[in-house]
Structure formats: structure tokens, C-alpha cells
Amino acid sequence: MDAHLAKEPRLSARAIGKTFGGTVALKDVDLDIMRGEMLALVGANGAGKSTLVKIICGAQRTDEGEIRVDGRPVTFATVGDALAAGIAVAHQQVAIIPTLTAAENIMLGQEPRRFGLIRDRRLVAEARALAQRFGVDIPLERECGDLGIGENKILDILKALKSDPSLLILDEPTASLTLNESRKLFGFLRDLKAKGLAILFISHHINEIFENCDRVVVLKDGIKVHDGAVRETNPDAVIRQMVGRTIEDEDWTSHATPGAIAVHLADVTVGALQVPDLTVHRGEIVGVAGVLGAGQTDLIEAMAGGRPGLGRGVVALNGLDHLPRSVEEATARGIYLIADNRLKKALFPGLSVEENLMTGSLDQTSRLGFMRQGKALAAARDVIGRLSVKCSGPAQEVLQLSGGNQQKVAFGRWLVRMAHDPAAMPPLLLLDNPTEGVDVGSKAELYALIRGFAEQGASVIITSAEFGEMLKLCDRIYCIADDKLGTGLGRSDFSEERLLLEVN
Amino acid sequence: MVATDGTAAPAPGKASPARIAGGLDWSAIAARYGTVAAALVIFAAFALASDRFVSVNNISNILVQISVLMIISSGLTFAVASGEFDLSVGQVASLSGVLVAGLMIWTGLPVAVAILLALLAGVVIGVVNGLLVTRLRIPSLIATLAMGPIALGLNYAYTKGDSIYATMPKSFYYIATGKVFGIVPVPVIIALLVVGIFYVLLNKTRLGRGVVATGANIQAARLSGIRVNSCRLTALALSGLGAAMGGVMLTARLGTGQSGAGDAYLLDSLTAVFLGMTAFKPGRATVQGTLVGVVIIGMLDNGLNLLGAPFYLQNEVRGLVMIAAVSLAVLRAEIRFF
Structure with a gap:
């Protein structure tokens, strides 16, 4: 390999731009990845990370700009084209089939065959050779279902390495791993790096980026706002660049009634999540922040009777002294859940x-x-009018409504209940990511609705994938880190940087 | 997610309902009334092909022939509406059919008591189906498939495999052969009554709402505070009841208790429900839709008979209609299986 090639970036993207129906997803983004480099790509939800990755790996065409691999301009029409050019992706979802052995999984779709029959011994030999080449020490004859998630993740990456790529893209590889498994994974990735592989690493965990990556690129609203060596910056600065602004207080006032406690959990366990203390007053809006899948959904559903939890110390839950055993028991006490994933869990x-x-x-x-x-x-x-749900009438199928209007219907279900069940007032509202996939206008209406509930004495517990939203709405926010609900942050401690640090 | 033109767009000002309906117009009408139109086309085709098809006698004949199917399918509609299958309806119908005959002839019970006990047997099997599905969490497809042979075994144990021949009380035959005002067949009246009751149950009651919600999205139903398991159990019990009623009426029509008499009704009733899911409210099992399905099946049977088509053609047509109904619905993404 001559010296000139060594300095040439493995992948070089120039002035990449992409627009989706009037919405700018990426604008004028440059990205270089050198061989033997681990580059971190970070950004808030919707910053354009996945679009950029999709363009690089051929899953989407770029509107503007060009991509060079080893200095040669390329155009990828399909993922296959990118793969042929040496760009492989390991997606966030592990594509491992638990009932097959590790060797069978590695060779899936490319099994050595003779007369159409799979040559088992040859398959194991090829898998072993691949594993040895990359220094993977996992028992290949074991079924993947018996292996750990971390080992499966490594196998998944090994699968991607089968095509012998020069650039490996890893989309949130540590999302479902424990700390220990992550460490092992990073050991593996460092070995790959040492072999000259370029790695593009996407993650929400700022700390692991600073521990393991060489360079960090920050995207915000489709624009590259930072690009530099990890040594020369710090987590706070990167988070600030991701957020890009401080949250304005607007006309925030708390309606919490001091002393009137609606929710008080002490020493409750839901799934893996421990809740040492959670207190909500009447009229208060309280947020529960965590990275995706940290247990916030489990907690909220347990309070609504939707899933079991262990509560030795439930003191109060809108008049109950235990976690409700069923949704019926919860709703009888005015505890109303609006589940996340609207079309799957909230609506018909x-x-x-x-x-x-x-x-x-x-x-x-x-x-x-x-x-x-x-x-x-x-x-x-009445509800259609009060929430101004845009529909042709009560008989229209809810699937035909826009996301915002669907969400209004999900709220409306409990408005109907409240109107018919005055005994269960004031209610406790449990809102799980209530503005997911909702347009800006409807969002504002939903915020007003939630605030209106609180003003009338309802207590509200809310989670959101968008931390900015919780900062806008909440009087206090509890953060989940390491399977534990922390102490509540007061309004004076509010900032997106703080939340991101707390949940990491 | 599907958004239909003119409804999802945040149109400023007032969107007139008429215009929105105009936007949906033809595809929606075709989706809703296509199956009804197909029934009319079949009717017209047979009317043209055979001059005997449209006669008071023959129409009345068809109605009597489909009355058993109407009852069984209405019950099955409940199960499907709750999101469950009931593959035991045929054998439950057979079991109740021989039970009612045996209880009258062998045990000498009064007609009404015998009928009630035979119906109870169907409900019990339905409840067991429901318990298997809700308590043991066996998919209904498998639980009710297994319940079929169990019902058949009970049937053989009771009859020793023989048919029950003997003259039954006149009042029992009245169920199947009687005529009100000397013209309206009693079985048709009973079938329409049952259909009406099931229609009201599914559309006008809290139970029906719960059943439909459970069938539409069981997770959302549970999180809305609906007792999804009791809805599923009740739906399967009603399905068993419908099958039992059909079986009793079948025995009254045949005049004997035959061990395998009801078995064939499984395929017919499933076909009727699936056909029904393509009508009126596409993708949903409705009693009125099932009724259309039953009428289509009845006309095909009768019409092909009149035209002198070979007997095996009826079987072919049944299978083809089933495939057509389901593929239409699946292609239009109205039904999803598993």
C-alpha cells in the first residue's frame, strides 16, 4: 500500500444534501473517514444521522453532493453496490436467528453447497476461519439463543465482516448491551481498527464515545455543527452542540398543590427498574426521562395496571395503596394511561x-x-368538538386520520370517561410519549390540553423521546440511569444537557 | 399508516362531509358493497339460467336450506369478531344434534328440556374452548381444532356410532318443517330471530363493543380497561351455542340423529364469515356480512343443483369461493392472518 493511498480517506462524502417533501434532512454535509479510524456520529432524534448513514450504505440516494471511496467517485443505487465497494452495515436490530448455531448464523445465506445440499463441515470450517481472522472467541457450535446478547452482537458484526469491507457502519451497537458486554464489544472493535478497518459509529451514549472513538461529528437539524478529535472536546460541549440552544422558559407556572400528594411510590420494582422514590402532587406535571427502553414505559404501564410490578412501598396512587392489578382497577380510580406506539397499543x-x-x-x-x-x-x-379532531364525523375510521388527530382521539377516550365518571376526579394521567409522530400544530394543542388538565387539579406523569418537550411541560423530572429512577430535578436544574448526562 | 385524500390533510376551514365522502366514493363503495353486488349477480345468473330458480317454492327452499348455516355462522361470527377462530363448530353441531335426539328418544325427556340440554352442551364446549384460550393461552386455532375430535369422541361414545332412528315428537319436527300462516317456514323465522339477536349483541351491547375492540387490537383493548379474556371466552361460548342451535335444527330437519351430520358446516360457516368480512365493513366480521356470505353459499348450492351440475362441482365451488373471499380481503389488506 503506497503512502498516497494511506492518506486518502477511505470514504469521503462532500456537500451531501437530502430533502424529503420540502423538509431538509441533510444540508451541505462533509464527512471523511480514514482507515483505522473510529468515527462517532451523534445528533438528537431527527438530526439526520440515519439519513446520512442510509445514503452512505446505498439504501437511499443523495439529492446533492458526491461520495468517494478511496478517492474514486461512486454512486450507489442499492445496498449491494455499497457492499461491493466495501461498505458494510450492522444494524441496531441484531439479525441473528436464535435457533441456529453461531456458525450457521455467520454463514446464513452464503452456505457452501454441493448439489444444492449444505456442506455442514465446510460451513463450520469457513465460519471458524472467519472468526479466527478477526480474533473472535465464541463457541461456534452453540445455538445463538443460548449465547448472550453481547456475543450475538459480535456475531452479527462478524456477519457483516464476511464481505471483507473496508468501512464498517455500526448503528447503535451498544443499545441493548450491559456495560460489561459493551466493554467486550469495544475490545473487539479496537482489534478491527488495528487491522486498518474504518468504523463509523452511531450512538446515543456520549460517554462511550469519549472512551472509545477517535473523532466525533455532530449533526443538528441536518447540518454538521462539529467535527474534531475527541481529545479536543468534552461531553458537555458535544451535548450542547447537539442541543444547540437552551430551553426558553416560556410562560411556565406550576399548578402543583403543596401537600396534596397524588402519587407516592417508595421502593417499587418494575421489571429491571428500581424506583426508590417517586412523588407527584395534585396539579403537577412530572417527567420520567430515560434513554429508549430504560424502563419508563414499564413503570408507567405498571401504574396503570397494564403490567405487574413489585411494590412493597406503594404509599399512594390516586387513592390506591398498591399498584393496580388491572387496568379496570386503575381507571376506577381515575388513573388513565395513554400508551406509546399509538396504533399498536392505544388505538383500534x-x-x-x-x-x-x-x-x-x-x-x-x-x-x-x-x-x-x-x-x-x-x-x-362533544369530544371531537372540544379537541377539534379533524375527521369527517364519528363514523370515520381512525386510521384515516393524521397522527395528531389520532393522538387526540387517544386523549379523547379518557375525556369521555372523565365526563361520565365524576367520582374518579381529579385524575392521574400517565402519558407515554404522547406526541410521537405528531405534527407541530397538533403538538401545541396537546401541550395546551395537558397543561389544562394540570390547571384543573389533575396530576400528570409523562415520558417523551424528546427531552425538550419534557423541559417545556414538566414541573419536575426524574431521570433513569443504570436501571434506577434518580431523584427529581427541579425546574431550576432543567437543561437538555443535564438530562442527557443524567440518563447516560 | 393509511391516509386517505382529503381527510388527513389539515385542510383549513370547514371540510364539508359530502366532499370527503365524494373523495372516497367509488373504491369505498366497491369495498363495501362488492360482495353484495356479487350476490345479486349470482342471483341474476341463476335466474337467467334456470326458470325454476326464481319461484316462491325454490326461494323458500333455499331459505330453509340455509337456515342451519345462518345460525351456526352467526355464532362463529362472534368468535371471529373477537379475534379468535372456532374450528370445533362442525363437530359441536353434530354432538348437539345426536344429543337432542338421544335425550328425547332414549331418555324420554320432554322436547324443551332435551333442546336446552343439547344447547348447554354446545355452550360448555365453547366455554372450555374459551378457557383453553384465555387460561392456558393456547391459540384458538389449535385449541378449537383439538376440541373437534374431543366432541366427536363424546358423540361416538353416546351413540356408539349408530344413527338414532325413531319417530320424534311432532313439536320437535315443527322447528324444521312447520309453517306459519301456511307459508313462512318456521326454521327461517328461527334463523332470522337468531341472526337478529346476534346482530344486536354484537352491535348494540357493551359486550359486543368489547368483543369488537378485543378483536381489533387486543393490547389496546386491555390497556383501555376492557376485560379482554372474558370477551374472548364469551365469544367462544356464543360460537358454541350457535353451533349447538344449528345442530338441533339439523336433527329436526333430518328426522334422525346422525353422528356426522353437522361436520360439513365448519367449512361452510368459515367461508360465510370470510365472505362477510369483505362486505359492509371491510375487514370486520359482522353478522350482516356473514348473512350475505350464507346467502351466496346457499344460492350456489341450490343453483348448481337445479342446473344439474355434477355433485363434486359443489365442493370445488365451495373451496374456490373460500379462496376468492380470503384473497380479496387479504389483497386489499382488510384481513391479516397471524
């Missing part, structure tokens, strides 16, 4: 707006088992 896509709205109050809108059709329709019309 094939049913009408009216049917969706009534599902939370079937007992309240029926007499002797018969639905009171007139009452139901009136209630549906």
Missing part, C-alpha cells in the same frame, strides 16, 4: 372514531348491557 385502527372514543367507558355509556347509542354519539361529537 380499523374501528371508527366513535368506537375508539367509547372503549374506555363501555360501562358508563351502557345500561343493562345495552349501549346507549345516542349518549355515545353525543359524547363522541
Whole structure:
């Protein structure tokens, strides 16, 4: 390899631009990756990381700019083209089949065959050769289901290495790994780096980037805002660049009623998450922040009776002294959940707006088992009007509505219930990522709605993938780190930087 | 996610409902009433092909022939609406059919008591199906598939495999052969009554709402506070009840208790429900849709008979109709299996 080639970036992207139907996803982004370098790509949700990666690995075409591999300009029409040029991706989701052995997984789709039959011994030999070449020491004859997640992740990367790439893209490889497994993975990645491989590393965990990567590139709203060696910056600075602004306080006022405690959990365990203390007053909006899958959904659903939790020390939950055993028990006490993943867990896509709205109050809108059709329709019309749900009428299928209007229907279900169940007031609202996939206008309406609930004495617990949203809405925020709910941050401690640091 | 033109767009000002309906117009109408149109086309085709098809006698004949299927399919509709299959309906119908005959002839019970006990047997099997699905968490496809041979075994144990021949009380035959005002067949009245009751149950009651919600999205239903397991169990119990009612009526029509009499109703009732899922409210099992499916099956059977088509053609047509119904629905993404 001559000296000139060694200095040439393995991959060089110039002035990349991409627009989706008027929304700018990437603008004028330059990116160089050298051989033997581990480059971290960071950015908040929607900053353009995945779009950039998709363009580099051929899954999406770029609108503007050019990509060079080893100095030669290339255009990728498909992922196969990029692979042929030496660019391989290991996706966040591990593509490992648990019932196959490690060797079979590594060779999946490229099994050595003779007369159409798989040559088992040859397969194991080839898998072993690959594993040895990259110094992987995993028992290849074991079924992957019996191996750990970390080992499966390494096998998944090994699969990507089968094509002998010169650039490896890793999309959040440590997202589901424990600390120990992550360390092992990074040991493996350092070996790959030493072999001259270029690695593009995408992660939300700022700390591991600073421990393991050489250089960090920060994207914000589709623009590259930072590009430099890890040594020359620090986590705080990178987070600030990701966020790019401090959160303005707007016209925030707390409506918390001092002393009137709606929720007090002490020493509760839900799944892997420990909750030493969680306190919410009447009229208060409290956030629970965590990285994706940190257990916030489990906690919220356990409070709504949707999943079991161990509560030795539940002191108060809107009048209950234990975690509800069923959603029914919870709703009878005015504890209402709006689940995340709207179409999967909150709504009935094939049913009408009216049917969706009534599902939370079937007992309240029926007499002797018969639905009171007139009452139901009136209630549906009332909610549609109050929340200004844009639909052709109560009979329209909820799937045909926009995301924001669907979410209003999910809120509306409990508005109907509240109107018919005054005994269970004031309510406790549990909102799990309530503005996911909702347009800006509807978001503002939903914020106003949530604030309105609090003003009328309801207590609200909310999680969101967008921390900025919680900073806007909440009176206090609890952060989850290492499977444990921390102490609540007060309004004066609020900043996106602080939240990102706390949940890492 | 599907967004239909004119509804998802945050159109400023007032969107007139008429315009929105106009935007959906043809594809929606075709989706809703295509199956009904198909029924009319089949009717017209047979009417043209055979001059005997459209006669008071023959129409009344068809209605009597499909009355058993109407009842069984209505019950099955409940199970499918709750998101579950019930593959035991055929053998449950057979079991209740021989039970009612045996209880009257061998045990000498009064007609009403015998009927009630036979219906109870169907409900019990339905409840067991429900318990298997909700308590042991066996997929209904498998639980009810296994319940079929169990019902068949009970059936053989009771009859020793023989048919039950003997003259039954006149009042029992009345169920299948009687006529009100000397013209309207009693079985048709009973079938329409049952269909009506199931329609009301599914559409106008809290139970029906719960069943439909559970079938549409069981997770969301659970998180909305609906007792999804009791909905599923009740739906399967009603499915068993429908099958039992059909079986009893079948025995009254045949005049004998035959061990395998109801078995064939499984495929027919499933076909009717799937056909029904392509009508009125595409993708949803509805009693009115199932009724259309039943009518289509009944007309095909009767029409092919009148035209002198070979007997095996009826089987071919049944299978083809089933495939057509399901593929239409799946292609239009109205039904998803598993």
C-alpha cells in the first residue's frame, strides 16, 4: 500500500444534501473517514444521522453532493453496490436467528453447497476461519439463543465482516448491551481498527464515545455543527452542540398543590427498574426521562395496571395503596394511561372514531348491557368538538386520520370517561410519549390540553423521546440511569444537557 | 399508516362531509358493497339460467336450506369478531344434534328440556374452548381444532356410532318443517330471530363493543380497561351455542340423529364469515356480512343443483369461493392472518 493511498480517506462524502417533501434532512454535509479510524456520529432524534448513514450504505440516494471511496467517485443505487465497494452495515436490530448455531448464523445465506445440499463441515470450517481472522472467541457450535446478547452482537458484526469491507457502519451497537458486554464489544472493535478497518459509529451514549472513538461529528437539524478529535472536546460541549440552544422558559407556572400528594411510590420494582422514590402532587406535571427502553414505559404501564410490578412501598396512587392489578382497577380510580406506539397499543385502527372514543367507558355509556347509542354519539361529537379532531364525523375510521388527530382521539377516550365518571376526579394521567409522530400544530394543542388538565387539579406523569418537550411541560423530572429512577430535578436544574448526562 | 385524500390533510376551514365522502366514493363503495353486488349477480345468473330458480317454492327452499348455516355462522361470527377462530363448530353441531335426539328418544325427556340440554352442551364446549384460550393461552386455532375430535369422541361414545332412528315428537319436527300462516317456514323465522339477536349483541351491547375492540387490537383493548379474556371466552361460548342451535335444527330437519351430520358446516360457516368480512365493513366480521356470505353459499348450492351440475362441482365451488373471499380481503389488506 503506497503512502498516497494511506492518506486518502477511505470514504469521503462532500456537500451531501437530502430533502424529503420540502423538509431538509441533510444540508451541505462533509464527512471523511480514514482507515483505522473510529468515527462517532451523534445528533438528537431527527438530526439526520440515519439519513446520512442510509445514503452512505446505498439504501437511499443523495439529492446533492458526491461520495468517494478511496478517492474514486461512486454512486450507489442499492445496498449491494455499497457492499461491493466495501461498505458494510450492522444494524441496531441484531439479525441473528436464535435457533441456529453461531456458525450457521455467520454463514446464513452464503452456505457452501454441493448439489444444492449444505456442506455442514465446510460451513463450520469457513465460519471458524472467519472468526479466527478477526480474533473472535465464541463457541461456534452453540445455538445463538443460548449465547448472550453481547456475543450475538459480535456475531452479527462478524456477519457483516464476511464481505471483507473496508468501512464498517455500526448503528447503535451498544443499545441493548450491559456495560460489561459493551466493554467486550469495544475490545473487539479496537482489534478491527488495528487491522486498518474504518468504523463509523452511531450512538446515543456520549460517554462511550469519549472512551472509545477517535473523532466525533455532530449533526443538528441536518447540518454538521462539529467535527474534531475527541481529545479536543468534552461531553458537555458535544451535548450542547447537539442541543444547540437552551430551553426558553416560556410562560411556565406550576399548578402543583403543596401537600396534596397524588402519587407516592417508595421502593417499587418494575421489571429491571428500581424506583426508590417517586412523588407527584395534585396539579403537577412530572417527567420520567430515560434513554429508549430504560424502563419508563414499564413503570408507567405498571401504574396503570397494564403490567405487574413489585411494590412493597406503594404509599399512594390516586387513592390506591398498591399498584393496580388491572387496568379496570386503575381507571376506577381515575388513573388513565395513554400508551406509546399509538396504533399498536392505544388505538383500534380499523374501528371508527366513535368506537375508539367509547372503549374506555363501555360501562358508563351502557345500561343493562345495552349501549346507549345516542349518549355515545353525543359524547363522541362533544369530544371531537372540544379537541377539534379533524375527521369527517364519528363514523370515520381512525386510521384515516393524521397522527395528531389520532393522538387526540387517544386523549379523547379518557375525556369521555372523565365526563361520565365524576367520582374518579381529579385524575392521574400517565402519558407515554404522547406526541410521537405528531405534527407541530397538533403538538401545541396537546401541550395546551395537558397543561389544562394540570390547571384543573389533575396530576400528570409523562415520558417523551424528546427531552425538550419534557423541559417545556414538566414541573419536575426524574431521570433513569443504570436501571434506577434518580431523584427529581427541579425546574431550576432543567437543561437538555443535564438530562442527557443524567440518563447516560 | 393509511391516509386517505382529503381527510388527513389539515385542510383549513370547514371540510364539508359530502366532499370527503365524494373523495372516497367509488373504491369505498366497491369495498363495501362488492360482495353484495356479487350476490345479486349470482342471483341474476341463476335466474337467467334456470326458470325454476326464481319461484316462491325454490326461494323458500333455499331459505330453509340455509337456515342451519345462518345460525351456526352467526355464532362463529362472534368468535371471529373477537379475534379468535372456532374450528370445533362442525363437530359441536353434530354432538348437539345426536344429543337432542338421544335425550328425547332414549331418555324420554320432554322436547324443551332435551333442546336446552343439547344447547348447554354446545355452550360448555365453547366455554372450555374459551378457557383453553384465555387460561392456558393456547391459540384458538389449535385449541378449537383439538376440541373437534374431543366432541366427536363424546358423540361416538353416546351413540356408539349408530344413527338414532325413531319417530320424534311432532313439536320437535315443527322447528324444521312447520309453517306459519301456511307459508313462512318456521326454521327461517328461527334463523332470522337468531341472526337478529346476534346482530344486536354484537352491535348494540357493551359486550359486543368489547368483543369488537378485543378483536381489533387486543393490547389496546386491555390497556383501555376492557376485560379482554372474558370477551374472548364469551365469544367462544356464543360460537358454541350457535353451533349447538344449528345442530338441533339439523336433527329436526333430518328426522334422525346422525353422528356426522353437522361436520360439513365448519367449512361452510368459515367461508360465510370470510365472505362477510369483505362486505359492509371491510375487514370486520359482522353478522350482516356473514348473512350475505350464507346467502351466496346457499344460492350456489341450490343453483348448481337445479342446473344439474355434477355433485363434486359443489365442493370445488365451495373451496374456490373460500379462496376468492380470503384473497380479496387479504389483497386489499382488510384481513391479516397471524
